[in-house]
Amino acid sequence: MTIISLLLLASLLPHLTFTARVNVGIVNGSEAKPHSRPYMVSVQVKEQHICGGCLISNNYVMTAAHCRNNAPVVTVVLGAHDLKKSENSVRYTVDSYHQHPNYTKGSFVNDILLLKLEKNVQLNDNIKWISIPEEGSIIEAGSVCSVAGWGSLEAKGQKSDHLMETDVKVMNNTECEHKWAKKYFSTSQMMCVHGKGGSCDGDSGGPLVCGNTAVGVTSFGDPARCNSPKQPEVYIKISAYITWIKKITGNII
Template sequence: MTIIISLLLLASLLPHLTFTARVNVGIVNGIEAKPHSRPYMVSVQTKVQHLCGGFLISDRFVMTAAHCRNNSPVLIVVLGAHDLQKRNLDRIKVDSYHKHPQYTNKSYHNDIMLLKLERRVELNNNIKLISIPMKEEDIKADTVCSVAGWGAAVTNGPGNNHLMETNVTVMNNNECGDKWGKDDYSSSQMMCVYGYGGSCDGDSGGPLVCGGTAVGVTSFGDLELCNSPKLPEVYIKISAYLPWIKSIIGKVN
């Protein structure tokens, strides 16, 4: 009798345990990244709270999304992290903010920003740069890429302290434009991905990585549902902004 009661109790708990485990998985349907396997990843924070992702493209600059500063005037970046709860993380103040000059908070067009750090970064095994495209080009549809971040696993859910990752697939540009419409989507500035997993709240600003190169900046998706099957996630196409990027970074000695 005792064994039967125990089995019934376990059965009643299983659905709850399964649900809890899924909630604790960061990025929608993602897996935990191998610690420090993405040493370019940056946590952009305000008041010691993770706000957005970002990525290190030089020893003085982090790239992220412009909208990450809409309501947060002061930002710091955390480098070389996997578990954001660990103490003694490398935190660096932002010296200056460089939103794209044509970005406004009325839309996600030109949603790209460079953060000039207060000091140069000392690169090591846990802190490294990621390359960006050398010339303007489109990534072919059906290319498998990846995204990572400390964002939520479900819409309006809590963030994750451990860096999570998942694979995504590049969508045909015209198909994405048809889904979002010309007011929201610019085929020259943006690109879309889809897949079983994807970005969510708190992953904005992180990189879309294809073949070891950061080709996109996580920008926006369906406001009502992360990883929506109807409205794909949208990324700012980095290669469309190379002259502007070089004009900002080139000013630093």
């Protein structure tokens, strides 16, 4: 697992124009009630977790584009809570990969990827898709949302086998732009959150959920500290990509 993470980071370093922690787990959170988030997906390489994701239809998973930078072949696990236990979970092969056409390896602009599964998912109490927002919809600053994942419990710490979660608040976009600078943060494509807990290494691609809707894709954060108030976690704003998503999925969303 450590080797995979290092390889992912190494593939990005030559291209980065700034330092950011890629592949961002949950710090200061709590264990989720098993299967209370049936849309959560573990994106894996050689049956090892590398990123999060969410099921958005019967055969499409949404995650971050940079999760595949050094992983040409991934599989996804649905219905999991404890990644060490296979009961209730199902592994699916990816049939095709659809990264945003304007994403560039080593960048976090347009950091969004759709995975078409080889076959339709068998939905049940432990496996369900989550809705995504309407095009152009806005989440007001101060809104209480949540993030979840199997990532590290602290910076450079051990990843969690159990799904963890925490509540967060949406930040004002102007404030986030100020903290990250305009050349790194796009107010039209990105959003930030803050809170007592937040994302850490291993949760890239996982959803930011407001109500019952996935509104963001975990993208990047402070290189040295998880859940940093100085450089908060950044999420790709799903509402900015609805036209592209519907084009790929054939308007089934």
